[in-house]
Amino acid sequence: MGIGNIFRAFQPKDKIFFDLFERIADTLIDMSKTFHEGLLEFDVNDESMLNQMSDYEHKMDDLTHEVFVQLGENFITPFDREDISQLAAGLDDIADYIYASAKYIYLYKTPENKVYSEFSLLIYKSCVELKKAIENLKDFKNPNEVKESCIKINSYENIADDVLSQATVKLFETNDAILIIKQKSILDYLEVVTDKAEDVANIMESIVIKYA
Amino acid sequence: MGIGNIFRAFQPKDKIFFDLFERIADTLIDMSKTFHEGLLEFDVNDESMLNQMSDYEHKMDDLTHEVFVQLGENFITPFDREDISQLAAGLDDIADYIYASAKYIYLYKTPENKVYSEFSLLIYKSCVELKKAIENLKDFKNPNEVKESCIKINSYENIADDVLSQATVKLFETNDAILIIKQKSILDYLEVVTDKAEDVANIMESIVIKYA
Amino acid sequence: MGIGNIFRAFQPKDKIFFDLFERIADTLIDMSKTFHEGLLEFDVNDESMLNQMSDYEHKMDDLTHEVFVQLGENFITPFDREDISQLAAGLDDIADYIYASAKYIYLYKTPENKVYSEFSLLIYKSCVELKKAIENLKDFKNPNEVKESCIKINSYENIADDVLSQATVKLFETNDAILIIKQKSILDYLEVVTDKAEDVANIMESIVIKYA
Numbered sequence: 001m002g003i004g005n006i007f008r009a010f011q012p013k014d015k016i017f018f019d020l021f022e023r024i025a026d027t028l029i030d031m032s033k034t035f036h037e038g039l040l041e042f043d044v045n046d047e048s049m050l051n052q053m054s055d056y057e058h059k060m061d062d063l064t065h066e067v068f069v070q071l072g073e074n075f076i077t078p079f080d081r082e083d084i085s086q087l088a089a090g091l092d093d094i095a096d097y098i099y100a101s102a103k104y105i106y107l108y109k110t111p112e113n114k115v116y117s118e119f120s121l122l123i124y125k126s127c128v129e130l131k132k133a134i135e136n137l138k139d140f141k142n143p144n145e146v147k148e149s150c151i152k153i154n155s156y157e158n159i160a161d162d163v164l165s166q167a168t169v170k171l172f173e174t175n176d177a178i179l180i181i182k183q184k185s186i187l188d189y190l191e192v193v194t195d196k197a198e199d200v201a202n203i204m205e206s207i208v209i210k211y212a
Numbered sequence: 213m214g215i216g217n218i219f220r221a222f223q224p225k226d227k228i229f230f231d232l233f234e235r236i237a238d239t240l241i242d243m244s245k246t247f248h249e250g251l252l253e254f255d256v257n258d259e260s261m262l263n264q265m266s267d268y269e270h271k272m273d274d275l276t277h278e279v280f281v282q283l284g285e286n287f288i289t290p291f292d293r294e295d296i297s298q299l300a301a302g303l304d305d306i307a308d309y310i311y312a313s314a315k316y317i318y319l320y321k322t323p324e325n326k327v328y329s330e331f332s333l334l335i336y337k338s339c340v341e342l343k344k345a346i347e348n349l350k351d352f353k354n355p356n357e358v359k360e361s362c363i364k365i366n367s368y369e370n371i372a373d374d375v376l377s378q379a380t381v382k383l384f385e386t387n388d389a390i391l392i393i394k395q396k397s398i399l400d401y402l403e404v405v406t407d408k409a410e411d412v413a414n415i416m417e418s419i420v421i422k423y424a
Numbered sequence: 425m426g427i428g429n430i431f432r433a434f435q436p437k438d439k440i441f442f443d444l445f446e447r448i449a450d451t452l453i454d455m456s457k458t459f460h461e462g463l464l465e466f467d468v469n470d471e472s473m474l475n476q477m478s479d480y481e482h483k484m485d486d487l488t489h490e491v492f493v494q495l496g497e498n499f500i501t502p503f504d505r506e507d508i509s510q511l512a513a514g515l516d517d518i519a520d521y522i523y524a525s526a527k528y529i530y531l532y533k534t535p536e537n538k539v540y541s542e543f544s545l546l547i548y549k550s551c552v553e554l555k556k557a558i559e560n561l562k563d564f565k566n567p568n569e570v571k572e573s574c575i576k577i578n579s580y581e582n583i584a585d586d587v588l589s590q591a592t593v594k595l596f597e598t599n600d601a602i603l604i605i606k607q608k609s610i611l612d613y614l615e616v617v618t619d620k621a622e623d624v625a626n627i628m629e630s631i632v633i634k635y636a
Contacts, residue, residue, distance in 0.1 A: 068629065068630070068633060071630075071633050072632075072633040081634065082294075082506075085630055089626070103589060104589070107589055107592070107593050108593075108596070165315060165316070165319055168319070169319050169320075172320070172390065172394070175390065177389035177390050177393065177601035178596065178599065178601050178604065180390065180393060181393065181601065181604060181605065181608070182596070184393070202301070205280065206280070206283075206297055209280060209283050209284040210293065294506075377527060377528070377531055380531070381531050381532075384532070384602065384606070387602065389601035389602050389605065392602065392605055393605065396605070414513070417492065418492070418495075418509055421492060421495050421496040422505065
């Protein structure tokens with residue numbers, strides 16, 4: 001398509017943005033992998049996982065800020081400035097909510113809930129698809145593969161919805177109001193992570209529709 | 213106005229989008245009517261209403277997806293692509309939160325709460341106004357009538373806010389923490405439906421401001 | 425910069441928008457100051473503070489509506505119409521959530537919680553920075569000072585996050601499920617106010633990046 005060709009003519013400038021987005025996606029993969037592994041062998045007294053989540057969250061803030069700095073310095077961007085800033089903000093939201101989930105898992109010190117790691121696996125898988133989608137967005141050659149990754153991310157969000165409702169019903173069976181308030185709030189945070197991944201997938205799908 | 217005339221020159225292409233938006237609005241009217249009637253004669257052991265909500269939610273997903281497919285295939289759109297995609301996403305959110313409300317009403321199996329049908333009536337009335345606004349947006353002849361529908365939707369959201377706070381205070385009088393957690397969460401979902409309808413009204417008002 | 429100069433050529437028309445945004449920022453400063461002072465000497469039986477919050481919230485609705493009316497009447501705007509409407513909507517959200525916080529503080533009639541006024545002080549400080557940022561946005565001479573205000577607002581939101589998590593953990597020590605549900609919900613509303621201020625800061629930063 002014509003617009004795609006125009007886009008490819010600007011490669012050197014664009015490289016800055018795609019390099020940044022790939023580093024962001026890699027950071028999210030590392031963050032969600034560490035989160036998932038930390039939950040599989042969770043120990044409330046060992047806060048090393050929480051500290052790593054905090055470090056990743058700061059790294060994501062820095063990378064997101066760098067996208068905005070680059071937007072200010074480059075008149076030519078691979079796609080609309082609004083799309084770039086929305087994409088960066090959306091990816092940062094994912095990190096924010098992973099960190100918030102980890103924070104409250106440690107703060108509330110409730111007994112282990114096996115469901116947390118079901119969520120973290122879905123989150124990790126979503127981040128892997130986000131990385132693929134960003135790579136395929138770079139070439140603008142593979143719009144269908146971007147779409148396929150987005151469909152997978154949407155399906156992980158649907159699964160997360162079901163995991164949430166089943167886990168919530170099971171949680172109420174404990175009849176322990178205070179435990180319910182704590183764990184329901186953590187489950188809600190975890191589900192929001194998959195919502196934020198879906199938001200990013202929708203942003204990428206609309207970019208593909210515009211330019212591919 | 214000049215822009216309005218330019219717009220009207222593209223009618224055949226536009227028809228696709230307005231036809232889709234009218235089908236979406238009709239689906240929301242049917243969905244909210246079935247939801248309201250189901251709540252008026254609610255029976256937790258008869259899940260037919262929930263199944264219908266699930267069917268409507270899938271139908272809305274398909275129609276929303278069709279809007280995005282059409283955006284990809286049509287260079288000429290009746291108004292900005294961003295407005296069309298925001299409108300479609302906003303209308304889909306309404307269906308998602310009606311379905312979520314219905315799901316948790318069935319899952320939590322709490323005793324009937326008369327307030328649910330007060331909300332569903334406000335939701336149904338909002339969907340009727342959304343349909344009117346979409347029809348009046350089509351002609352671009354009746355910007356004032358679009359605005360009037362939007363004002364009504366905003367007023368339903370205000371009423372829903374009051375219904376929520378009064379119902380929540382009354383709920384606390386039961387002093388039953390677990391019942392409170394469950395029903396408060398359902399009331400919050402129901403109120404979000406009216407928030408989402410207000411978001412759509414705001415999108416339509418800003419479209420009218422731009423083009424009418 | 426060239427774009428900045430073009431912008432300054434339109435001053436008379438722009439004045440309408442900046443005058444409105446300054447009145448909005450002044451209203452938010454007054455509102456948050458009254459809210460903070462009301463919480464410092466809180467008396468659940470004296471609803472005068474709540475009535476003032478309701479008045480301010482209505483005043484903000486009127487001013488926000490006036491921004492949209494002016495958008496409809498002016499073809500020339502100081503920056504993109506989307507940015508103006510997002511800025512107006514974001515500032516209105518701050519007022520909505522201050523009012524919601526106040527409403528539930530009165531409705532739930534729970535014993536005083538010293539933390540509420542820690543939040544209201546952060547909210548007041550954020551509104552003071554919003555006013556500064558809007559003034560510095562007007563001239564487009566001081567993009568760095570806009571950015572500095574935005575950084576401060578972001579830091580208040582970070583502090584609010586910590587205040588929230590510490591207050592929530594302390595709240596659970598009461599072991600009183602119903603008190604926890606009520607006060608947790610108020611704390612969450614208060615924290616959302618600082619989130620909404622951060623959203624506005626992000627909108628202003630992206631405006632500065634585009635035009636400064």
